[in-house]
Amino acid sequence: MGVGTSVLAIDAGNSKTDVAVVAADGQVVGAARGGGFQPPQVGVEPAVDVLAEAVTRALAQAGADSVGHVSACLANADLPVEERELARALRRRGWGTSVRVHNDTFAVLRAGLLEDAEPRGVAVVCGAGVNCVGMLPDGRTARFPAIGRISGDWGGGGGLAEEALWHAARAEDGRGGPTALREALPAHFGLPSMYALIEALHLGHIAPARRHELTPVLFATAAAGDAVARSLVDRMADEVVAMATVALTRLDLLDEETPVLLGGSILAARHPQLDNRVRALLADRAPKATPRVVTARPVLGAALLGLDDAGAPPETHARVRSHYEGGTPAHRG
Structure with missing residues (x-):
């Protein structure tokens, strides 16, 4: 990966999924919300099917079939072995050239x-x-x-x-x-x-x-x-x-x-x-x-983690943050 990589950001919790497509310049060009992500209850592939529904809508809005990098922060990715299994499942979908999976708590931290x-x-x-x-x-x-x-x-x-x-x-x-x-x-x-x-x-x-x-x-x-x-x-x-x-x-x-x-x-x-x-x-x-x-939406954190992986410059991070925060801080003391 390198500077100029588009990112598919996924924040998937137990009750809902937020997806964003971030262009190489940091503009959010597609977004969608879907159902909860619960692989322990339904299995990995059916759970990823739920993600796919929202991802398909977000990519369509962005006018794209795939992106450079997928940054997915997922509930129930609690152990490294689960992160690896889920990353393999996302790669099979062909949404991006590269994929990285984090536990969804990392999205809150980065946001x-x-x-x-x-x-x-x-x-x-x-x-x-x-x-x-x-x-x-x-x-x-x-x-x-x-x-x-x-x-x-x-x-x-x-x-x-x-x-x-x-x-x-x-x-x-x-x-x-x-x-x-x-x-x-x-x-x-x-x-x-x-x-x-x-x-x-x-x-x-x-x-x-x-x-x-x-x-x-x-x-x-x-x-x-x-x-x-x-x-x-x-x-x-x-x-x-x-x-x-x-x-x-x-x-x-x-x-x-x-x-x-x-x-x-x-x-x-x-x-x-x-x-x-x-x-x-x-x-x-x-x-x-x-x-x-x-208080920022965790999908912001997923997007920023993806931009970190891509080596994006600070102004790109600032642009996607501004989209979600409206130019004001989304955290309080």
Whole structure:
């Protein structure tokens, strides 16, 4: 690859996919949105078929059949072996001369770095799940398997919802202490009790995917002062900072001024209790870290990573960033 390479940027999460075609000069000439990317549930090729639908529309809008380089940041690309397998699957589609696959957390990291910054920092994403990565300009990275409890993970939106249900169920049947979650969780679905909610979830009367709706209920209950809910929010902050601190340590960045980018729906919402605790803990454990909330669309990060691979000049990076940020920063202190 070299300067002047067009890029197909793909950011594929569990629930949706964003695609952008970036011309060699940094102009975004095609874009599309598609469904979620879930190879563990449907298999690699059917999952890539979902990407293909959005990619085909974006390339058609750009008036192209293929590009010079494909930069794909994909959910469920949690291990290097999975990245390699998915890269092979994308190469078979013939969308670009070269292909590079990253875990989707790298898109948040690259999108959140300042416009004139080199690719150096750490990102923690807390959305449906939780993950953390770090990168240095020399190509070194820090990452976690981030595949659930078997890899030591706790929290994220799904995990918080499960914890809230657990505490609420035990509050109702007497095995646990009192918590306002006992009333708040079933009330969200118009149900009178935790027993009724447990039954509805177990029998499929409430779709499993709707459990994520309970995470905002947890935060609202915590904000109202419930001790159990507040303890879960505090633990989520502890997990975010633990991951960030480990990544900084692995990359020898703990004693250097380093951005720590906070992304995903839960961290981007800036719930005061969570946000304040994350910042306080980082100030104590990694005082030179600079936390920033990333609100830019992660497909920007996928595009910038592709331009990095292509050796594109700074003005090309700036042009694609301006397209997504409207000329204003998409991160906050």
